[in-house]
Amino acid sequence: MKNNSEIWFSDQQTDSVSLNIRVTNQLYHGISEFQEIDVFQSESFGKFLVLDGEVLFSESDEFIYNEMVAHVPMAVHPHVKKVLIIGGGDGGVATEFTAYPEIEQIDVVEPDEQMVEVCREFFPESTRGFDDERVQISYQDGLRFVRGRENEYDIIINDATDPFGHSEGLFTKEFYGSCFRALKSDGIMVYQHGSPFFDEEESVFRSMHRKVFKTFPISRVYQAHVPTCSSGYWTFGFASKKYHPITDFDEQRWNERNIKTEYYTTSLHRAAFMLPRYVVDILHEEEH
């Protein structure tokens, strides 16, 4: 039956900007121990997951985020065996890593079990990595999980999104220090770096770079176009103990893997680190 009502979901990007998406159905609504969880069906973005009123990802653009988070460090680090994904309850990033046969273990730490169950039910494509026997989900706080671990992971992904909500602890100097120690001596951490465009978000962007720049010897920022993110423009941090994202990038090795992608290419890899002048200037200002 055709749905004649117009239902619009509004994703508030700042106090005065929102991305509005017409939805055909609300597929799920629930309140977990940690957050409010909604799943909507839409024409333009397919199904999308909403946590506490904010879009976490949509079927039509999650590939951009997942590929840029997973393939960039994998095309740099020459021998990855153990990966940790903090806050990866939607499974998208873990699934991307399962494409690499040399990886032996992928630990996913996600406090919210209900969120994982909702994703399993409504986003089987994203969560299919959870069925890979190398993937282990721990339902606990990311900060607690990583604290005290030493010299264990080749790659750590901080997939948590919200510097103000229940994942606040994942954006502190202490957390970045714990990740540094949990990484092997040639480990790489990739983390969400937010969007620098709106004035309201610039201070978080600055503070993240300041903290990580002081903790890791190599700290670079790269970008992608993710329509459901704030202003459609998202950045990622590449923090590393040894490998540089461009000079240690092995284009040929990655291309020989023949991994099918929709966004990432090895040309785009280099290009993603070339940032607009205003972003370069912001980052430089925090590097002292």
Add this chain to the structure above:
Amino acid sequence: MKNNSEIWFSDQQTDSVSLNIRVTNQLYHGISEFQEIDVFQSESFGKFLVLDGEVLFSESDEFIYNEMVAHVPMAVHPHVKKVLIIGGGDGGVATEFTAYPEIEQIDVVEPDEQMVEVCREFFPESTRGFDDERVQISYQDGLRFVRGRENEYDIIINDATDPFGHSEGLFTKEFYGSCFRALKSDGIMVYQHGSPFFDEEESVFRSMHRKVFKTFPISRVYQAHVPTCSSGYWTFGFASKKYHPITDFDEQRWNERNIKTEYYTTSLHRAAFMLPRYVVDILHEEEH
């Protein structure tokens, strides 16, 4: 006095997606011979111009568009004397070109004189190039202006936005052919190529590339993040008779000019031509 009413302007990107901007005031409303013109004041985007209900540009992101349109061909073409801007009534692109002392003439063709007057009144920063004596505005149809001209311009910018509205003629094969003839034997045309992300816009994106690819020996697409554009992701066509946007790009020459930018850098120049896999695939499919 504080404005307590919540007024939201809705920029409809597709039938089921809109970017909503809270406005503090409507500064102008008028109906010209060609279109409805509005100017709003907002917190997140500053002042912004709306034509027939769609955002044309905002104070806070126009620099991205203007710089990427002007500096990319200028960093490639070695001796530019004469530039034509079709549909550049807001002045932003013309103003960017006035930064180059070697340019002798900048022709702006804009049918809507009222739109130019509104921009002069509310966007003095964008339109300040109109006061440069090298800039000549012709109030007429772009297609008619360019038709019949031969071997005259070094660079032509097609700044018109709307393949369906009153500027429809500026997206036809005939128009691209006229631009080809109006360019000198080493001329470059840069044009708006739209956004390939939403399914609704993909066919326009494809058809533009198909037409231009058949007309010009060199035809490449480059990208930028423009928040007020559809899905925040915008592309530009670089169509050229002789110069290639990467192999004929002279980084050192451009940097020696010391032109102040907020978005463009010579690193970003190269990077902007590295497109996501799904966009590369779409373009390849139209190249036969």
